[in-house]
Amino acid sequence: MARYDSNSDEALIEAIQRGDGDAAACLYYRHIDRVHRICCRIVLDSSQAPDCVQEVWLKVFRNLGRFRCERSFTAWLNAVAANTAIDYYRRATRQGHHADIDEIGAESLVADEEPAESPFDGPAVRRRVREALEDVSANQRTALVLRYFEDMPVPEIARVLQCREGTVRTHIRRCLLTLRAKLATRLNQEVQEYGQ
Amino acid sequence: MDSKRFSLEEFAALFPGRFESQEQLLREYRSFLAVFEQLQQIPVPALSDQEKAAIFRRSWRSAKPDWSWAWVNGFRRPAVTFAAGLILGCMLMFIVLGGRPAPAVPLPIGPAPIVRKPLTVERMRYTQVYTGELVERMYPQIENPKIVLEKPAESAPPQRVLYGTLDGGEIYVVWNL
Numbered sequence: 159m160a161r162y163d164s165n166s167d168e169a170l171i172e173a174i175q176r177g178d179g180d181a182a183a184c185l186y187y188r189h190i191d192r193v194h195r196i197c198c199r200i201v202l203d204s205s206q207a208p209d210c211v212q213e214v215w216l217k218v219f220r221n222l223g224r225f226r227c228e229r230s231f232t233a234w235l236n237a238v239a240a241n242t243a244i245d246y247y248r249r250a251t252r253q254g255h256h257a258d259i260d261e262i263g264a265e266s267l268v269a270d271e272e273p274a275e276s277p278f279d280g281p282a283v284r285r286r287v288r289e290a291l292e293d294v295s296a297n298q299r300t301a302l303v304l305r306y307f308e309d310m311p312v313p314e315i316a317r318v319l320q321c322r323e324g325t326v327r328t329h330i331r332r333c334l335l336t337l338r339a340k341l342a343t344r345l346n347q348e349v350q351e352y353g354q
Numbered sequence: 355m356d357s358k359r360f361s362l363e364e365f366a367a368l369f370p371g372r373f374e375s376q377e378q379l380l381r382e383y384r385s386f387l388a389v390f391e392q393l394q395q396i397p398v399p400a401l402s403d404q405e406k407a408a409i410f411r412r413s414w415r416s417a418k419p420d421w422s423w424a425w426v427n428g429f430r431r432p433a434v435t436f437a438a439g440l441i442l443g444c445m446l447m448f449i450v451l452g453g454r455p456a457p458a459v460p461l462p463i464g465p466a467p468i469v470r471k472p473l474t475v476e477r478m479r480y481t482q483v484y485t486g487e488l489v490e491r492m493y494p495q496i497e498n499p500k501i502v503l504e505k506p507a508e509s510a511p512p513q514r515v516l517y518g519t520l521d522g523g524e525i526y527v528v529w530n531l
Contacts, residue, residue: 219417
């Protein structure tokens with residue numbers, strides 16, 4: 159696999175199109191961390207992220223034969239990852255398999271026995287942020303993640319989400335407003351509960 | 355997330371005309387930066403090497419059988435499809451024509467031309483009429499020339515007469531040869 163390390167994505171894709179497994183592994187390891195990050199932040203459940211990542215790579219390998227090298231592979235991969243993660247999240251939410259319910263339940267059971275944690279502690283902040291992120295739509299969250307976590311330009315996000323650039327900005331704006339409002343409300347609630 | 359990416363300019367572009375003063379804009383911007391700071395506290399756990407390897411193995415193995423048909427994807431290109439269609443069409447035509455090459459000379463369209471004999475002889479009992487290309491060459495000045503060999507009676511000597519026209523048929527020629 160090391161012999162491919164210096165090769166460009168396009169060269170690797172051509173080798174994969176000839177059925178070269180080493181080239182496929184090289185391309186996979188080059189991009190796996192980014193794909194995993196995107197999936198994690200859209201699916202919001204790190205325990206389900208590996209399944210989602212596998213779905214992404216299955217789609218990538220199945221469709222690489224049709225990939226045209228005129229287009230940026232990274233942009234295409236980001237689009238596949240984001241759309242797969244959105245579908246995965248919606249499917250999991252519809253089926254009620256999303257892990258947070260169980261996790262939140264477990265955490266609350268544990269919390270009864272342990273001393274109350276401060277609303278400013280790391281775990282409390284993380285839980286609050288994750289709950290707030292669940293309250294925004296998958297498209298809004300994806301726009302935010304791709305813009306500020308993956309540094310993707312707005313026109314590219316518009317192509318991923320198949321909408322206009324103005325709509326992407328609206329998604330980001332609404333997402334930020336919702337997050338700010340939810341985080342503030344939850345923080346107030348927790349501060350009050352902590353005070354009691 | 356790197357909050358440096360969320361610049362004040364970008365924030366102002368996201369919320370155009372919402373703030374009455376620069377102070378209000380800065381205040382709101384800072385409040386959103388606080389949101390970003392909280393977002394940054396959500397860590398993304400890295401995949402272990404075993405997990406990465408397992409994901410690759412499963413996804414590559416599941417996708418691999420499709421590669422045997424990868425060559426079909428080449429035909430998705432219009433130019434390739436056009437060229438392949440052309441070649442296939444030519445092969446089919448060759449088979450249909452029984453392996454014979456197409457005639458080099460195009461087939462004539464319309465009625466077949468009348469093949470003229472060099473000399474036509476019309477025989478009657480006492481008369482023989484000679485027409486055709488040979489007679490025309492002998493008397494090029496005469497239009498539609500014909501030589502008539504006629505005998506007044508069976509035992510009488512034959513007499514040769516040239517018939518034809520001149521000046522586009524205006525003058526009728528009868529010439530005893």
